[in-house]
Amino acid sequence: xxxxxxxxxxxxxxxxxxxxxxxxxxxxxxxxxxxxxxxxxxxxxxxxxxxxxxxxxxxxxxxxxxxxxxxxxxxxxxxxxxxxxxxxxxxxxxxxxxxxxxxxxxxxxxxxxxxxxxxxxxxxxxxxxxxxxxxxxxxxxxxxxxxxxxxxxxxxxxxxxxxxxxxxxxxxxxxxxxxxxxxxxxxxxxxxxxxxxxxxxxxxxxxxxxxxxxxxxxxxxxxxxxxxxxxxxxxxxxxxxxxxxxxxxxxxxxxxxxxxxxxxxxxxxxxxxxxxxxxxxxxxxxxxxxxxxxxxxxxxxxxxxxxxxx
Numbered sequence: 001x002x003x004x005x006x007x008x009x010x011x012x013x014x015x016x017x018x019x020x021x022x023x024x025x026x027x028x029x030x031x032x033x034x035x036x037x038x039x040x041x042x043x044x045x046x047x048x049x050x051x052x053x054x055x056x057x058x059x060x061x062x063x064x065x066x067x068x069x070x071x072x073x074x075x076x077x078x079x080x081x082x083x084x085x086x087x088x089x090x091x092x093x094x095x096x097x098x099x100x101x102x103x104x105x106x107x108x109x110x111x112x113x114x115x116x117x118x119x120x121x122x123x124x125x126x127x128x129x130x131x132x133x134x135x136x137x138x139x140x141x142x143x144x145x146x147x148x149x150x151x152x153x154x155x156x157x158x159x160x161x162x163x164x165x166x167x168x169x170x171x172x173x174x175x176x177x178x179x180x181x182x183x184x185x186x187x188x189x190x191x192x193x194x195x196x197x198x199x200x201x202x203x204x205x206x207x208x209x210x211x212x213x214x215x216x217x218x219x220x221x222x223x224x225x226x227x228x229x230x231x232x233x234x235x236x237x238x239x240x241x242x243x244x245x246x247x248x249x250x251x252x253x254x255x256x257x258x259x260x261x262x263x264x265x266x267x268x269x270x271x272x273x274x275x276x277x278x279x280x281x282x283x284x285x286x287x288x289x290x291x292x293x294x295x296x297x298x299x300x301x302x303x304x305x306x307x308x309x310x
Contacts, residue, residue: 005031007033008024008030008074009033009076010035011079011080012081012121013041013045016229017078022049024241027240029241030244033063033065033070034064045064047064071116072112076243079132081105085123102122117142117243120145120254121145124305125146126145126147126177129143129254142278142279146239147269149235151212151269152252154212156171156172158211158215170189171191174212176269177302179301184208184212185291186206239274246276253269253272254269255270255282257282260282
């Protein structure tokens with residue numbers, strides 16, 4: 001990497017954080033700092049990744065440690081730290097525990113990386129992204145939640161699984177909350193290339209949409225002692241690439257709505273142009289009447305969480 005290389009800092013070195021670090025390193029777009037309060041975890045992950053990069057003859061730098069001073073100089077900060085919801089834990093318990101983490105790490109970011117774009121992964125991500133924006137005091141364009149892009153990828157997977165078409169020719173978007181009240185836009189699905197469209201039955205799309213709503217829970221059920229890691233890491237690394245390269249690609253991310261889609265003053269997943277300044281233009285897709293109603297209900301669920309946060 002050149003001296004002008006960008007720096008990405010990742011708070012939390014579990015499966016999502018470490019896989020994101022590895023994918024970003026493979027892209028060759030940034031040097032990486034991994035931070036974790038667990039003694040040795042970030043250092044061990046960083047060492048493992050660096051040795052892998054040596055085998056691949058890649059020059060990206062990956063550092064790890066407990067010291068939040070590693071945030072200094074980061075253009076992008078990813079927050080993956082947080083508790084998963086465990087059996088017997090209420091949603092309010094999860095909200096309170098993870099809100100405390102968000103507040104703590106935002107204080108560090110505000111002091112040490114005041115110009116960074118911040119991407120929140122900690123669940124429930126819609127509420128945590130909103131909280132991070134409030135705590136940081138940054139422009140809302142620079143505080144983003146990762147949820148809609150992951151859900152959109154899951155939607156594409158279930159469409160391809162049902163139809164047998166290649167993933168590369170499917171366009172699909174999920175908006176709303178990152179929960180089972182998300183809104184997969186069946187009316188917007190496009191399958192095919194510039195020369196041809198592949199018709200997909202409404203029953204197939206509705207089935208894929210329903211599977212998408214429970215896609216994360218299915219992984220948790222299968223793993224028994226974990227949750228999705230590769231999907232979130234792929235979404236994050238792709239978002240980072242678009243930001244660093246100022247590509248302004250359109251992705252569904254959690255951002256502050258200010259009148260778009262009839263929503264205001266709420267962090268919700270919507271399609272946006274993602275570039276060097278963070279969230280650019282929010283792209284408004286024409287929704288069916290049913291999708292409009294579903295989006296409002298989805299937004300209501302986020303408002304309820306925010307009210308619980310106080």
